[in-house]
Amino acid sequence: MATQVTAPASQTYSQDEAFKASLKYFKGDDLAARVWVNKYALKDSDGNIYEKTPDDMHRRIAKELARIEARYPNPMSEAEVFDLIRDFKYIVPQGSPMAGIGNPYQVGSLSNxxxxxxxxxxxxxxxxxxxxxxxxxxxxxxxxxxxxxxxxxxxxxxxxxxxxxxxxxxxxxxxxxxxxxxxxxxxxxxxxxxxxxxxxxxxxxxxxxxxxxxxxxxxxxxxxxxxxxxxxxxxxxxxxxxxxxxxxxxxxxxxxxxxxxxxxxxxxxxxxxxxxxxxxxxxxxxxxxxxxxxxxxxxxxxxxxxxxxxCPYDSCRLLAINLFSYVEEPFTKNASFNFDLFKKHVAKAQRIMDDIIDLELEKVDAILAKIESDPESEEVKNVEHNLWLNIKKKAQEGRRTGIGITAEGDMLAALGIKYGSEKGNEFSVEIHKTIAIEAYRASVYAAKERGAFPIFDSEREKENPFILRLKEADEKLYYDMLEYGRRNIALLTIAPTGTTSLMTQTTSGIEPVFLPVYKRRRKVNPNDKDARVDFVDEVGDSWEEYVVFHHRFKEWMKINGIATDKNYSQEELNEIVAQSPYYQATSNDVDWLNKVRMQGAVQKWVDHSISVTINLPNDVNEELVGDLYLEAWQAGCKGVTVYRDGSRSGVLISNEENKEEEDNETLTAFPTKRPQILEADIVRFQNNKEKWIAFIGLIEGKPYEIFTGIADDEDGILLPRWVEKGLIIKNRNDDGSSRYDFQYQNKRGYKTTIEGLSHKFDPEYWNYAKLISTTLRYGMPIEKAVELTNSLQLDSASINTWKNGVARALKRYVADGTVARKQKCDNCNSSELIYQEGCLTCKDCGSSKCG
Structure with a gap:
């Protein structure tokens, strides 16, 4: 029976209220809750939040889709749409549609x-x-x-x-x-x-x-x-x-x-x-x-x-189907894939995608109206106005959609099929073939009810390899398409699902699991007599290790009677993983050439393309990359990207880093793995006539990382001067790369977030900041980090300005009385220099120097 849907409440919530409610919704998943609140909860430009949990968002989306459905024969009800999209279980509009559908506070597009x-x-x-x-x-x-x-x-x-x-x-x-x-x-x-x-x-x-x-x-x-x-x-x-x-x-x-x-x-x-x-x-x-x-x-x-x-001026909207949800009795001997329900939902998903095109056309009209009402001259507005007219024309003529998937890795594991195996590849091809046939069938049916896309011409398409593949797979579908046409010019894709998979709590897109289990550390308060201490580092700090399980791996454990709250040794964890369907099926285990062949085989049933990255360990040679690219071409892939571990910072967490954590080979004053949230101080200073700002992430009051650059400038960070503290939150972009956000509480009590600190500053500053932050994270004393910063030999005047700013910011955290090694007093040439309140002070002559 369909769930009864009520109109969303118009009241507002604080960031903290929405986060706590969402944390409960996601069953304690901190990252999923923060991603939803920060990226998708309905909010206005003043930071007021109008949705408390994803249920509110899904009601908003369902209401709008039902409004469009009512224009056509046999409409889906609001309750029916809500049941399809609620809990991120079956159908998940991605990115722009999720944030923008029914959003009255932004004049924006629904196209991704x-x-x-x-x-x-x-x-x-x-x-x-x-x-x-x-x-x-x-x-x-x-x-x-x-x-x-x-x-x-x-x-x-x-x-x-x-x-x-x-x-x-x-x-x-x-x-x-x-x-x-x-x-x-x-x-x-x-x-x-x-x-x-x-x-x-x-x-x-x-x-x-x-x-x-x-x-x-x-x-x-x-x-x-x-x-x-x-x-x-x-x-x-x-x-x-x-x-x-x-x-x-x-x-x-x-x-x-x-x-x-x-x-x-x-x-x-x-x-x-x-x-x-x-x-x-x-x-x-x-x-x-x-x-x-x-x-x-x-x-x-x-x-x-x-x-x-x-093509030029065309756009696309994206939607993902959560494959894991169609596995019945997952992780058991009786596990099976419900193809009947899956086929019904693929058809519903295609219908929803077509509705979203109508919603997009409304959004484009709103953008055009906004442009027309803007005070600029017609000459200034002309390019933007014509741009959106061109985009509207393509959306009306072609009605392009982008149905994709997520949780392919978890789906296979739940069925007891090894990702990357011959059986796994065959099953994946069957899944994507089913999506292609049923989505195209739904588009033909929609053409019968709603009309074909205006320029449809079956004669033009008769030699297209993809259309001929559909004809061979389902001849009736092909001849129905000749009779009724098709509602959409192209339908399918496999996009990356970074934040989507965080909220579905599954593997991302077509990819395998990255790691099914890993360890994190938390520092133990020495006064807590009941705390468990797993080891003590060389500076005397106590640490507790705890295990983090991938959500569906944890589900496998529960189904198979394995405790999820026990403090396992690494040997025990290895034994547990070896029993699981995720064993030797992670992104680092999958045979790379086989993965390329899988992509080529699946591509035959995807009319757009596939976003997939081949993850390689650091020690592979260039010849392998060439072999993979050549195999991708021969296998029929439309595109391919490789990522060799360590070749570009901030994309993936290296497996070696995890091993290093697990084996406790390097014990430092700080946790090796960066906590997701850090308290942060704001330090402002002036170099020459430029205003600069530093965001300093802290653990136990000690600097752990630093971001520095020009402030209060169109090229820099705009932050109210009264802001002195906040949080630095590590998140991930849609492409999987790392991002550091700064969050502070405004004077009205609401939390404001500046996303992507790493992109706010000049890339060269950012690269050196990573160097300094790494030394801090691995326990280098602050005064040593200051010395290292001062010793950098840099040619650019602006970079030297940056260097001086970093040193000045860090000096504030050097304990009074600390000796400044290898430096001499400018006044008397004495080497007896100590730090006092962040300034270098000569013990012999009393001369003091700051900055």
Whole structure:
């Protein structure tokens, strides 16, 4: 029986009230509660929170979807929709739809991702600046953006302006990257994908652009690789690059050694996890929308995570189906997958996705109305206005949707199937084939009831490989599509589900579990006689170790009668994991080549693409990365990204770090694994005429980490001057990378969050801050950290300013009377210097120096 739904309350809640209620909702899961409150609870620009738990959010969404449903025959009721989306159990709108549906406080889009581009392939300054402006306008409405640079003429080409020759791709990569870093999205940084064809003569410069530290930090980069280049690599032959790309009458061309450039791509990916690769001929060949290329649907780039290839000015909304919830009697011998319920819910999910397009069109109309009412001149507003008209046209004509999944790893484990095994791969393919057939069937049925997407033409699609695959799998579906058309031009994707999987409490997307169990530490109060002490470190501090279980691994333990509240030794934990379906099925265990083959097999049933990362240990060689990329092309993947542990900081927690914690090889004054929440002090100071600010995370009143940069400036942190303390909270972005947020209580009693401290400061400051923070975390005395900071030999005047600021901020925490080693008094040359209230004081002459 459907649940009765009531209208959401209009009262407001404090951050603390919402967090406590959400913590209870998520059964004590602190991270899930914080993510929901900070990212998805309905709030206005003053920080007032209108939803106490996700139940309130799901009622808000259900009410809006039911309103759209009422426009069409056989509508779903509000209660029916609510039952499908409640508790994150079955159907989960992702990101922008979750935050934006029914939200009256933001004029924003429901689309998760956009692609833009110059229809005429113009590389004039006017065309390049137009793209820059469009990118910014989309990002301010919460969207991630992708665009391709293949239309820009190569370096050294003649131009008819004062420069005489073109600067090439890289300066414009930096421009677009900087624009991304400047745009705030509810405290977040925007997301950008830049791509270029391997056929472009400047492709090598593009591939190398991010290898220079601090360059193009605001964008992901991917290379569009064609079959001709891959075949040239395989055959060790030459390859001809052209401008315009693939032109029969190029203005510029050069012959290169394909294998040499290939090795550079592989090396850079091995070293820094970029560039990613897009197998462009596979994308274009398989793309159903490309059947309408002459009508403006030619795919040109992808969204920032690569799972949605799009044409210019098209966008997509995302939704995930929680696969774990369709396993009946999970983790038992009787476990089975309920395909009947699953098929019904896939159809409902596709219907909901189509409703969300109608809601998006309303949002776009609101954006257009906002633009028209803005006080700027028509000339200023023209680009933004035309941008949203173009986006509206594509949404109306194509009605593109993005149904995906989460919890694939947990689903397989619950069925007793090993992730990455032959049986596991076969079952995954069956799941995604089912989604494809049932989603397309629902779209055909919706066309019968609601009308096909306006430009549908079965004759255009008749040779498309994906459509022919559907015909072979279900001939009746194919002929129904010929008769009634289809409601949506393309339907499916597999996106990353970072925050979504935190709230579903499952593995993310198509990925396996990262670790089923790991240990954390908490410091023991020496006055607590009842506390358990597992070890004492070299400075005399006592520590208790406790175990953290992956949610579904814990469920497996309970079902199999294994206690979850016992303090297990590492040997006991290893034995427990060995008995479980997660054994040798983590992201570090799965055979990498087999995972690539799985992705290629699943890709056959996904009309867009798949966002998946191949996680590799630090010690793999470059040759393996090349083998994986080659296998991905041969397996039919549309794109692939590798991440070698340690090649880029802040993406994944290394397995070796966990081993180090578990084996207690390094005992320090601080926990090796950073606590999620730290108390923080704010220290302000002035260097020359610049105002600076430091956020200092503390444990037991001692500095543990530091973030420093310019304050009260459009390029820096805007924080009321009365704020002196707060919290630094470690969270994760949608792509899995780490983020550090600062939270403080405003004068009205509400908590305000600044998201992404690491993105608020110059990347160079951030890199050095990581160095200093690492020394603090591993117990280096403050005065030693100050000495280390002062000893850095830096060329840039601004970095030296930063260095001085860090030293000044840290000196405040040096205990009075501490000797300053290796420093001498400027006044009398004495080496008898001590710290007094953060200032260096000479014991011989009394001279004092601060800063």
């Amino acid at each position: 991702c956009f692609v833009i581009g110059n229809d005429g392939a113009s590389d004039s300054y006017g065309g390049i600046m137009k793209i820059d402006q469009e990118q910014v306008q989309l990002m301010k409405r919460r969207g991630g953006v992708g665009h391709d640079l293949s239309h820009i003429r190569p370096k050294g080409s003649g131009v008819k302006n004062s420069a005489l020759t073109s600067t090439g791709l890289v300066p414009f990569m930096e421009r677009y990257s900087n624009s991304t870093r400047e745009v705030a999205q509810d405290g977040r940084r925007g997301a950008l994908m830049l791509s270029v064809s391997i056929n472009h003569p400047d492709a090598e410069d593009f591939i190398d652009a991010k290898m220079e530290q601090g360059k193009v930090t605001g964008a992901n980069v991917s290379v569009r690789i064609d079959d001709g280049f891959m075949q040239a690599v395989k055959d060790q032959k030459k390859y001809t690059q052209k401008y315009p790309i693939f032109s029969k009458n190029p203005l510029n061309q050069k012959e290169i050694e394909a294998e040499k450039l290939w090795k550079k791509i592989v090396h850079n990916a091995w070293k820094s996890a970029e560039p990613g690769i897009l197998f462009w001929d596979t994308i274009s060949r398989e793309s159903v929308p490309d059947s309408y290329a002459d009508l403006g649907y030619k795919t040109v780039s992808t969204n920032p995570c690569g799972e949605i290839p799009l």
